[in-house]
Structures are given as C-alpha cells and as structure tokens.
Amino acid sequence: MIETLRWFRQTQGGLYCLDMRVRGILLVKDEFGGLGHFDDRVLITRLARQTNQIRSTLSSVTKAASNTLREQAMVGLVISRDFQKLPVTFRDGESYGVSGFWHLSHVFAVRSEGPKEGPVHTDLMACLVYSGPRETMWWNVAEDETATNAVQVLKEDETFDKMFEKEECSLCSEESLTIFAEGWVCTNVLCSSLGRDQSGQAPKTKTYSQRFLQPWVSQEQMKKTAPPLLPDLLIQQPQLTNDRKKSFETLRDFWRGWVCPVCATMNRRLDYHQMVCPCGKFSAPSPVPNVTLGQVTKKEFLELNAKDKLPPVTISDNAVKLTEQEFTDKYAIYTWEFEEEAKVTALFPRAAAHAGPNGNDKVFEEMQKKTRSGAIPMKRVPVGKPKSRGLDLTTRQFCANFGRDYNASMVVSTTPFEQADPLVGQLVRRAEAVVLGTMGINVSFNEALLLAYLPDMSIRWHDDGEADLGDTVISHSVGGNCVMKFAMKGEYWWGKRDDGQGKVTLTPDDPHLPGCPKMQERRALLDKYGKGELTKQEYESQLRDVVRDFKVNRENVSHLLMSVTVPHGGYIIMHGKNMQKYYKHSAEAKELLRFVITMRHIGDKHQEQTLTSRRAVAEARVAADSVLGKRKERSD
Ligand SMILES: O=C(O)CCC(=O)C(=O)O
Numbered sequence: 001m002i003e004t005l006r007w008f009r010q011t012q013g014g015l016y017c018l019d020m021r022v023r024g025i026l027l028v029k030d031e032f033g034g035l036g037h038f039d040d041r042v043l044i045t046r047l048a049r050q051t052n053q054i055r056s057t058l059s060s061v062t063k064a065a066s067n068t069l070r071e072q073a074m075v076g077l078v079i080s081r082d083f084q085k086l087p088v089t090f091r092d093g094e095s096y097g098v099s100g101f102w103h104l105s106h107v108f109a110v111r112s113e114g115p116k117e118g119p120v121h122t123d124l125m126a127c128l129v130y131s132g133p134r135e136t137m138w139w140n141v142a143e144d145e146t147a148t149n150a151v152q153v154l155k156e157d158e159t160f161d162k163m164f165e166k167e168e169c170s171l172c173s174e175e176s177l178t179i180f181a182e183g184w185v186c187t188n189v190l191c192s193s194l195g196r197d198q199s200g201q202a203p204k205t206k207t208y209s210q211r212f213l214q215p216w217v218s219q220e221q222m223k224k225t226a227p228p229l230l231p232d233l234l235i236q237q238p239q240l241t242n243d244r245k246k247s248f249e250t251l252r253d254f255w256r257g258w259v260c261p262v263c264a265t266m267n268r269r270l271d272y273h274q275m276v277c278p279c280g281k282f283s284a285p286s287p288v289p290n291v292t293l294g295q296v297t298k299k300e301f302l303e304l305n306a307k308d309k310l311p312p313v314t315i316s317d318n319a320v321k322l323t324e325q326e327f328t329d330k331y332a333i334y335t336w337e338f339e340e341e342a343k344v345t346a347l348f349p350r351a352a353a354h355a356g357p358n359g360n361d362k363v364f365e366e367m368q369k370k371t372r373s374g375a376i377p378m379k380r381v382p383v384g385k386p387k388s389r390g391l392d393l394t395t396r397q398f399c400a401n402f403g404r405d406y407n408a409s410m411v412v413s414t415t416p417f418e419q420a421d422p423l424v425g426q427l428v429r430r431a432e433a434v435v436l437g438t439m440g441i442n443v444s445f446n447e448a449l450l451l452a453y454l455p456d457m458s459i460r461w462h463d464d465g466e467a468d469l470g471d472t473v474i475s476h477s478v479g480g481n482c483v484m485k486f487a488m489k490g491e492y493w494w495g496k497r498d499d500g501q502g503k504v505t506l507t508p509d510d511p512h513l514p515g516c517p518k519m520q521e522r523r524a525l526l527d528k529y530g531k532g533e534l535t536k537q538e539y540e541s542q543l544r545d546v547v548r549d550f551k552v553n554r555e556n557v558s559h560l561l562m563s564v565t566v567p568h569g570g571y572i573i574m575h576g577k578n579m580q581k582y583y584k585h586s587a588e589a590k591e592l593l594r595f596v597i598t599m600r601h602i603g604d605k606h607q608e609q610t611l612t613s614r615r616a617v618a619e620a621r622v623a624a625d626s627v628l629g630k631r632k633e634r635s636d
C-alpha cells in the first residue's frame with residue numbers, strides 16, 4: 001500500500017480512483033474539507049471540490065463514489081506524518097502509514113464559501129466507517145479497542161439510510177438525510193438549492209448532528225474485497241524494452257504521470273518531449289503519438305464553400321448574429337457579432353490552404369517534429385498559487401510563450417521573438433495577414449502563446465484579458481479538431497454576482513447585453529434612474545427584485561452562446577474591446593494531437609489601426625490575398 005503513495009503525491013490528489021471506484025484516500029495535514037470530521041470510527045472527508053468550473057472532476061468522482069457505496073467496497077486510508085489527528089507511529093523512515101479499511105456509508109454535498117469574497121465551492125463529502133482490521137498493526141500501536149467497538153456497534157438490520165429522517169427537496173425532488181444539527185438542508189450535489197432548506201435559506205453555521213456521527217453499517221453489507229490500493233501501473237513494473245510502444249503501454253494516463261523504470265518513482269509529465277527522472281538514472285523521449293495528415297484533414301470542412309454546407313457552429317437564440325460570410329479559394333469565412341464591440345470570425349480552411357510550403361499540413365508536420373525534438377520546447381507550467389501540499393498545480397496543456405510576457409491565463413516563461421524558432425515568426429506574419437485581409441485591421445502582434453493538447457486536454461472558461469491587451473486576438477489551430485465555446489460572464493448575464501450564501505451584489509454599469517434574461521426590464525429601470533425618476537436606492541431595490549429569481553450557475557457563465565468546431569488549419573479571431581470584458585471562452589481537444597498558437601498585442605494600446613479609406617482596404621486585401629486566397633462567389 002505504501003507504494004501507492006507515489007501515485008497519490010504525484011497526481012496532486014487525496015483520492016485514488018480506479019475502475020470508477022474509490023479505492024483509497026490519502027490524508028495529508030489536517031485538511032479534509034471544511035466540514036471534515038475524524039475520530040477512531042468515523043471519517044468525514046472531502047472527495048472532490050468544485051470551484052466555478054471544474055464540473056467534470058466532481059461528476060466523475062460522484063459516479064465513482066456512488067459505485068463504491070452501492071457495492072460497499074473497501075476503501076483504504078493512508079495517512080501522512082503531517083496529519084495530526086490520529087496518533088500514528090510510523091516505521092522508521094516512513095512518512096506515511098496505512099490506517100486500514102473503511103467503508104463509505106454516505107455521500108453528500110455541501111456548499112461552502114471561500115475566504116471573504118472568495119469563490120463558492122461545492123464539496124462532495126463522504127462519511128466513512130472504520131471496518132478493520134481488528135488486530136493491532138505496526139502502524140497502530142495503540143490498543144485497537146475502538147476499532148473492535150466500531151465493528152460491534154453495527155446493527156444487524158439497520159442501514160444507515162433507514163436510521164435517518166429524510167426530506168424530499170421541493171426543488172430537485174431528491175431525498176436528503178438530516179445530517180446537520182441546524183436542521184435539514186438539501187445535500188444533492190446537482191441541486192441548485194444545495195445547502196438550503198425548503199424555504200431557500202442556508203443555515204449560518206453547519207455542524208453535524210451527533211446522530212450522524214454514530215456509525216453503523218450492517219455487517220453483511222461489508223464485502224471483504226481484496227485490498228484495492230495498488231494502482232495497476234505499479235503492479236506491472238514497466239520494463240523498457242527496445243520496442244518503445246510496448247513498454248509505454250504500461251504507463252496509464254501517460255500525460256498525467258509516468259513511472260521511472262529504474263527507481264519506480266512516479267513523475268509528473270511536465271515536459272512534452274522528454275522524460276528525465278530526478279534519480280538521474282533514466283531519461284528517454286516522451287511518448288507523443290504521431291498523427292498523420294490523413295487523420296486530421298476532414299472532408300466535411302473542406303467542402304464548406306458549397307451552398308448546402310453549414311459551418312460547424314451552434315449559436316443560441318438571439319444573443320449572437322451571423323453578420324458576414326465570405327468565401328475565398330482557401331477559406332470559408334464567417335463573422336458573428338455578440339455585440340457591437342465583440343465579434344468572432346472563424347476561418348474554415350479549404351484544401352488549398354493545406355497545401356504548399358506554408359500550408360497547414362506543413363505547419364502541423366513541422367510543429368510535431370520541432371516540439372518532439374525540443375527545438376520548440378513545451379512544458380506544463382504552474383497555474384495559480386502553489387498548493388499547500390508542496391505541489392503546484394499545472395496547466396493541462398503544454399505551453400510555450402514568445403514575445404512579450406503573457407500572464408492572463410497562465411505564467412509561461414517567454415522566449416523573445418528573435419530567439420524563437422523561425423516557424424513562430426512565420427505563423428505570426430500569416431496571422432497578421434489574415435486579420436488585415438478579413439477585418440481590415442492593421443496590427444502587429446508582439447506575443448504568441450503556443451499550446452499543445454493531447455487527446456481530452458482542455459482549457460477552461462477564461463478570458464484573455466490582461467492590462468493593455470489589444471482588441472484583436474487570433475488563434476491558429478493545426479492537428480486534431482477542438483470545440484471552442486463562448487459564453488457571457490455571469491455578472492453581466494444575470495446582472496448580479498451571487499456568492500451562493502444569499503449575498504447578492506448588483507453589477508455596476510450593467511450593459512444589458514443582447515440575450516440577457518429580462519434585458520428590457522433591466523434597461524428600463526436604468527433609463528428611469530438616468531432620467532431622475534428613481535432614486536439610487538429605489539433603482540437598486542427594484543433591480544434586485546427583477547434579478548432575484550435568476551439562478552447563477554456554478555461556472556458563473558451564461559448558457560452556451562456559441563460553440564465552434566475548429567478544424568485543422570482553422571483560425572478564430574476574437575475582436576472588439578468588449579470581447580474579453582464581457583465574454584469567456586473555453587476549448588476542448590477531442591481527439592488526436594492539436595497545436596494552437598494564439599497571438600495578441602500587449603501594451604502600447606493604440607497600435608491597432610482599422611483601415612477606413614477604400615484604397616487602404618483594397619490594398620490591404622491584395623496584400624493578404626496570398627494567405628487568404630482569391631475572393632469568390634459561393635459555389636453551388
Ligand atoms: O485552445 C484554444 O483554441 C484556445 C486557446 C486560448 O483560449 C488561449 O490561449 O487563451
């Protein structure tokens with residue numbers, strides 16, 4: 001079991017899941033969730049946390065927990081020396097010990113606040129009951145009577161659920177147990193009334209009722225499954241043979257981590273092109289799957305110019321308008337407007353844009369070669385604050401930044417343009433020509449962020465905002481498809497911020513953007529206030545009434561306003577001074593390897609020049625023709 005610690009520590013989590021079951025929990029320090037509880041028989045700990053956006057983690061853990069609960073499978077508990085709540089004596093030299101096996105007896109969700117004004121979290125919590133072993137083990141030198149008692153306390157015909165009063169939530173119709181001393185609240189993770197009682201009130205404090213802390217699980221329910229803790233990749237020590245592919249098959253989830261075949265330590269996958277173990281005895285090229293052009297060039301995108309083909313875009317109701325479409329022999333070009341100062345232009349390449357020495361195919365091949373050799377070195381880099389466990393969280397994708405520093409979505413060390421591989425400069429110039437030819441905007445980008453996504457990697461909801469960011473951001477993708485999504489920031493969509501605990505802050509200067517719920521009413525109130533027909537107080541209190549029933553979602557973004565499938569060779573231009581201010585975007589690489597280079601202008605705000613004179617526009621178009629291709633009528 002000690003072997004699993006490497007897994008735990010390297011994967012940044014306290015939870016080890018396998019085959020959609022919770023197999024082990026690692027307790028480090030005394031952090032086990034705000035409403036944690038630990039005694040010799042009961043452990044209540046956090047399984048997963050959802051801040052604004054990490055929905056997928058929570059739902060997969062929820063699934064694993066409910067499978068484990070249903071099967072009453074054993075969960076191993078590993079505790080670290082830093083964890084003070086249990087007096088554990090460790091063997092010399094070990095900083096981790098195993099406290100034996102536990103059973104899940106209940107899984108529920110709580111909503112908790114971050115530090116003041118901080119984000120609201122949804123925590124998936126589990127209550128576990130100690131299940132043995134009964135005999136004293138090396139890690140537990142204290143007389144183990146409590147454990148014995150715990151097993152004896154179990155009542156034959158009573159299950160955890162039967163012992164408790166339940167109530168059905170009037171909102172989600174799910175039953176929740178009354179587990180808090182302050183009374184019943186809904187504990188269904190999916191319910192928007194989570195943590196509130198039937199009248200929608202959240203108790204000021206939450207403490208567990210004493211009854212809830214009395215453990216019982218009927219003994220029959222305990223399946224004595226085999227100790228489940230050893231991750232499969234450590235059972236099969238990977239052997240490096242000459243056949244690289246075969247040896248790497250043993251590396252599960254290889255972009256998350258890899259096991260050194262010499263010292264068996266698990267390492268995080270931070271470098272894209274190589275694996276170097278800190279033990280100093282092993283290094284090898286990283287196993288990046290080779291992707292062929294046949295795999296990435298999809299016929300449906302090449303045919304977009306035909307009249308009956310629609311672009312691979314979904315847009316929602318009246319929040320987004322298609323304002324322009326144009327076809328060249330290289331691209332099908334569409335522009336959508338979110339509002340006057342917020343537009344998205346998508347360029348879908350045709351076959352002609354893929355061919356030739358500067359075509360997308362060549363770019364993709366070169367990009368694969370250069371990132372693999374390290375000529376363009378890509379790394380997963382830290383995001384946010386370092387974690388208290390001593391491990392930094394990293395970006396999901398591999399990154400490299402060029403030109404000016406860029407810190408909005410991640411902190412990447414920067415290579416000046418002059419020192420970058422020539423491919424980078426070539427792509428920047430191409431992108432400038434695309435912006436000029438499609439939007440008539442003369443811009444020179446001074447920053448380029450290159451990202452590499454392995455299958456299923458993603459970038460979460462964010463804006464690219466940075467002080468002095470220019471109005472135009474363009475991205476150029478090569479390789480596998482991705483789905484790029486756009487939504488409005490919650491505070492503009494609902495006109496308020498909601499901390500989930502009843503504290504609502506109205507958005508100052510709410511611009512009442514197209515598509516927002518009750519936009520007319522919100523705007524009418526502002527008009528009245530502007531004309532002096534309402535006092536500030538009256539305005540705010542009436543506005544509060546209008547927005548009262550809006551349920552702010554966890555991700556704090558509006559529903560999806562637009563989603564675009566971006567193919568190999570596609571460009572996405574985000575333009576307008578309000579694009580990053582009011583909207584967020586996210587992207588998910590579905591399959592295959594994908595590179596995207598995003599170019600921006602940072603600082604010296606007024607560099608962008610929109611061409612207005614006819615002559616200038618005409619000249620610009622001619623200049624851009626070599627990249628964009630000749631304009632043409634749409635074919636039948
Ligand atoms: O992967 C993408 O296409 C999006 C990249 C992005 O949003 C960014 O680099 O800020």
Ligand SMILES: [Fe+2]
Pocket residue numbers: 409462463464585
């Ligand atoms: Fe972005």
